[in-house]
Amino acid sequence: MDALLVAPVLVPLGTAALCLLAWGRPVLQRALSVAGAVGLLGAALALFARVAGGAVAATQVGAWPAPFGISVVADVLAGLMVLLTASMGLAVLVYSLATIDPERERGGFHVLYHVLLMGVCGAFLTGDVFNLYVWFEVLLISSFVLMVLGGERAQLDGGIKYVTLNLVSSMLFLVAAGMLYGVAGTLNLADLSRSLARPEPGSPVPALATLFLLSFGIKAAVFPVFSWLPASYHTPPPPVAALFAGLLTKVGVYALIRVFTLVFAADAGLFRPLILWVAGLTMLAGVLGAAAQTNVRRILSFHIVSQIGYMLMGLGLGSRLALAGAVFYIAHHIVVKTDLFLVGGLIERLSGSGELRHAGGLARARPVLAGSFLLAALALAGIPPLSGFWAKLVLVLAGLELRAFPIVAVSLAVSLLTLYSMTKIWNEAFWKPAPGSEVVPSAVALAPAAYRLALAPIVVLTLASVAIGLAAGPVFALAARAADQLLDPSAYVAAVRAAGGL
Amino acid sequence: MHVLLAFVAGSLAAAGFYMMLRRSMVKVILGLALLGHAANLVIFTAGRLTGVHPPLIAPEAERLVEPYADPVPQALILTAIVIGFGVQAFAIVLFKRAHAVTGTDDLDALRATDEP
Numbered sequence: 001m002d003a004l005l006v007a008p009v010l011v012p013l014g015t016a017a018l019c020l021l022a023w024g025r026p027v028l029q030r031a032l033s034v035a036g037a038v039g040l041l042g043a044a045l046a047l048f049a050r051v052a053g054g055a056v057a058a059t060q061v062g063a064w065p066a067p068f069g070i071s072v073v074a075d076v077l078a079g080l081m082v083l084l085t086a087s088m089g090l091a092v093l094v095y096s097l098a099t100i101d102p103e104r105e106r107g108g109f110h111v112l113y114h115v116l117l118m119g120v121c122g123a124f125l126t127g128d129v130f131n132l133y134v135w136f137e138v139l140l141i142s143s144f145v146l147m148v149l150g151g152e153r154a155q156l157d158g159g160i161k162y163v164t165l166n167l168v169s170s171m172l173f174l175v176a177a178g179m180l181y182g183v184a185g186t187l188n189l190a191d192l193s194r195s196l197a198r199p200e201p202g203s204p205v206p207a208l209a210t211l212f213l214l215s216f217g218i219k220a221a222v223f224p225v226f227s228w229l230p231a232s233y234h235t236p237p238p239p240v241a242a243l244f245a246g247l248l249t250k251v252g253v254y255a256l257i258r259v260f261t262l263v264f265a266a267d268a269g270l271f272r273p274l275i276l277w278v279a280g281l282t283m284l285a286g287v288l289g290a291a292a293q294t295n296v297r298r299i300l301s302f303h304i305v306s307q308i309g310y311m312l313m314g315l316g317l318g319s320r321l322a323l324a325g326a327v328f329y330i331a332h333h334i335v336v337k338t339d340l341f342l343v344g345g346l347i348e349r350l351s352g353s354g355e356l357r358h359a360g361g362l363a364r365a366r367p368v369l370a371g372s373f374l375l376a377a378l379a380l381a382g383i384p385p386l387s388g389f390w391a392k393l394v395l396v397l398a399g400l401e402l403r404a405f406p407i408v409a410v411s412l413a414v415s416l417l418t419l420y421s422m423t424k425i426w427n428e429a430f431w432k433p434a435p436g437s438e439v440v441p442s443a444v445a446l447a448p449a450a451y452r453l454a455l456a457p458i459v460v461l462t463l464a465s466v467a468i469g470l471a472a473g474p475v476f477a478l479a480a481r482a483a484d485q486l487l488d489p490s491a492y493v494a495a496v497r498a499a500g501g502l
Numbered sequence: 503m504h505v506l507l508a509f510v511a512g513s514l515a516a517a518g519f520y521m522m523l524r525r526s527m528v529k530v531i532l533g534l535a536l537l538g539h540a541a542n543l544v545i546f547t548a549g550r551l552t553g554v555h556p557p558l559i560a561p562e563a564e565r566l567v568e569p570y571a572d573p574v575p576q577a578l579i580l581t582a583i584v585i586g587f588g589v590q591a592f593a594i595v596l597f598k599r600a601h602a603v604t605g606t607d608d609l610d611a612l613r614a615t616d617e618p
Binding site for chain 2: 160181183
């Protein structure tokens with residue numbers, strides 16, 4: 001068994017266990033938690049260095065041969081996703097040290113945080129459909145508790161919507177996985193890719209693919225099943241929301257990309273028009289929903305929905321360039337969205353509420369925060385030379401190449417509306433003068449040292465976003481390698497075969 | 503047998519979704535439980551009902567003799583039951599807490615996240 005491949009799961013598991021043992025000792029828990037996050041980043045970097053060049057690493061858990069044992073596989077996409085997960089995990093953890101309240105920390109915040117990271121990494125690395133279901137449940141159950149930890153009314157309210165919709169999605173996934181086993185006799189992704197390679201007339205596989213599309217669609221928050229996301233993502237504490245915003249819906253998108261390029265590749269042509277429609281409507285629904293909102297994190301939540309549409313656009317177009325664009329977009333989005341949610345949390349903290357009418361004057365009072373927000377917001381809207389511009393450029397070029405003009409038009413219009421929402425936050429929270437005395441009391445609540453600690457990950461993520469924009473060439477080359485592997489699963493299948501004699 | 507189980511699973515799923523569309527919190531939990539049962543039955547049925555030997559190697563034999571029941575769906579169901587149990591236990595605690603905080607079991611009254 002290859003330790004490098006399972007380390008991104010084992011490190012957070014060990015960290016969570018140690019944090020559990022340190023229950024009631026917050027300082028020790030914090031030290032363990034940060035050490036665990038650094039360790040995860042190290043493991044992810046080592047794995048990424050191994051697969052970034054285009055090699056596919058695979059191993060069988062417990063040395064049980066595939067397809068009976070569980071395969072763990074890392075290709076370029078999985079390696080990149082694990083690296084992004086570990087980076088966001090560390091950045092958000094540092095931010096949470098400055099802003100999380102002691103009650104939540106005593107309630108097991110660090111334990112749940114690392115279980116969540118373990119679930120996300122496991123979902124990215126697994127090569128087995130049922131195991132993917134299990135990782136989904138691991139990340140869901142820890143996200144459920146993180147979402148309602150603290151038990152405020154809005155949290156419970158949003159939590160009920162989040163929990164119910166995600167459980168329905170899991171049931172659909174479970175049914176689809178069970179029926180897929182009935183059809184193919186295996187749940188190993190590489191084995192499925194082989195046995196479903198040729199579409200047969202009258203086969204139930206397209207129906208199963210639809211079930212997968214719906215189930216992962218709910219988790220990714222696509223139109224028309226996105227409403228749980230803007231109803232819940234503004235209720236938990238900012239670091240929790242930032243981690244969810246950066247990572248969780250992207251697990252759904254990753255699962256969609258994985259099954260539609262590996263398992264249902266033969267039937268993918270059937271689904272491309274549907275996915276493109278869903279992508280366009282997701283972009284529009286998200287951005288129009290955001291335009292009507294006045295709460296920082298609710299605006300940003302609706303923009304998650306809208307951005308998911310761009311990733312689906314890459315999958316729906318399906319060409320090499322389009323898939324590379326989708327991968328680039330995911331990398332850009334995870335960094336920028338996490339960053340914006342962290343900024344949104346500080347806006348809330350500094351002005352006492354997430355409502356834009358209560359905020360103001362932050363450009364003068366907190367110039368570094370304002371500068372970070374500006375860069376991240378412009379990157380989200382796609383202003384050159386920031387990261388979002390290149391991601392959108394690749395997708396638009398791919399759309400033009402395939403003469404899919406409607407989706408290109410929608411994506412460009414939605415970019416413009418994104419700029420509108422970002423300008424709204426900028427004008428209200430940063431540019432306009434502070435609305436009187438109500439700003440002061442809560443601004444005092446965050447000590448200068450805590451503020452600097454919370455600002456550090458924001459600045460780092462903003463610089464990372466700028467770096468992705470300035471180094472777009474190498475990042476695109478990486479995304480193109482990921483797209484090549486997605487379009488030609490032979491390397492993936494060969495790696496699993498070499499690892500376990502498929 | 504397959505047809506009967508298909509109808510049972512379908513009825514459970516229909517009842518589950520119907521319950522989840524009701525406004526009472528308790529009915530949503532019951533709906534979730536019914537959906538879980540429906541999913542497990544679907545896996546059970548999709549794994550083919552052979553009604554023959556268990557997948558055990560006889561003491562004097564070297565390997566499994568056909569026909570035998572497929573053990574994989576049963577393992578999947580067992581995992582799904584355990585996960586479903588944990589998740590439903592959490593859902594019950596969550597809904598109970600929400601009921602205590604909001605003082606209502608009417609889901610239509612949960613509008614705290616929609617208000618500015």
